Amino acid sequence: MPALWLGARTAGAFGGLGVNPIETLLTDSGTFSIIFLLLALSVTPLRRLTGLAPILRLRRMLGLLAFGYATAHFLIWLGVDLFFDWQLIIEDLTTRPFVMAGFAAWIILVLLAATSTRGAMTLLKRNWTRLHRLVYLAGILGVVHIVWLTRADYREATLYALALVMLLGMRLYWALRTPRKIRGEPARNGAG
């Protein structure tokens, strides 16, 4: 839906993309990515709070949407905003912490999307769960990316940060409360 909406605006509907269309595409794709990532991260806590197991099926779809928008965001930055100006791209990637954080988050999402199939789950067995815990890091890096690029008005960034802290905090709380033996694995691996 958001993709259709962005696409329609690129084609000129709903007032188009405004005065600076490339900036609009860049920020909106990034916004959709972090929102879907936070939604994906809220599935597990929601299931635990509500007991609704079927919503787990949404998790992969939401994660893939986050990956899709992050990829669009990355490609718009690379090919439209900077128009493959490699000198600027490399300078950004090596000297600007907010770019590095965003890029690292995207790399993680690529890894997770590539291993999101049932086949990969069977193949990786317990390592799949370990690998996919990287999504917490992707969430942190994504929010850090937004905080670091904000000029002065931190309202939006604060909203994402609060959501993330809440979602990760709930997991941490549950992990610390659950006795080790019930989970049946060493504590250092944490809870999923």
Add this chain to the structure above:
Amino acid sequence: MLIRRHVRSEPRASEITPREVYLARRDFMRGGLALGAGLLLPGLVQARSGNGLNFSPGPFSTDEPKTPWEDVTTYNNFYELGTGKSDPSRNADMLRTEPWSVVVDGACANPGRYALEDFLKPHSLEERIYRLRCVEGWSMVIPWVGFELNQVLKHAEPTGSARYVAFETILDPENLPGQRRPVLQWPYTEGLRLDEAMHPLTILAVGLYGEELPNQNGAPLRLVVPWKYGFKSIKSIVRITLAEEEPPTAWNQSQPNEYGFYSNVNPDVAHPRWSQRTERRIGEFRRRRTEMFNGYGDEVADLYAGMDLKKHF
């Protein structure tokens, strides 16, 4: 025989995109949709005030294609009216510009408090078509209407110890929504060194495209310093103070390592978080190289002779 001297700050004829190509590109990006958008969202299409100003053409104007009125008046940074780019035009009515007075004070022999009308009366208006480069990496070409700031300063008769000029925007948190949150220190303040303020490029603008300034562009009176990043060109000015010491400035107070007092456009000094090498001219697809002093080096480079501009950024 007339020989046209090439001023370096002006683009060469070969650099100017032919008008047809320029217009076609806008069509591609969004032009054909203005009609559709106008039908869907009539409120967003900004009408000009119709308050035409009397002015004559002034020096230093570029003949680059002007950024359209709609873009200049709907894509603004004016945090008093909101931090989003379209907030200022949407909230423009919240800025009360009548009555308006301007105080000139500080280290000068002839201070005063003027009703806007009296403040403007002695000055004949000129059009100055300047490039505007925002610190965020976008730029426009804007036909301002105004007069040189040095006229005001000469009339104020600065004392021998005056070395800076400080400016202050209106403080009105009851009406200005942005001033009810501490995003910056209010009122917004800016400053120039006296020689920068006296420079003929530095103007006080009261109009845009021959019309009175819309509120979102800093009505009724704003500064325009075209070789510095846009935030130096303070809007809706109520006070001009001759100062002996470097005055505090809003963005510098907020993030001293990111926004210096000088803030001259300089492609070789990156903002700590992003490059300043390129900019997107509003309406263009590809970024273009940012020029030193925003292309006004011939006029202003002397002001900074011997200064390390990486240190005094």
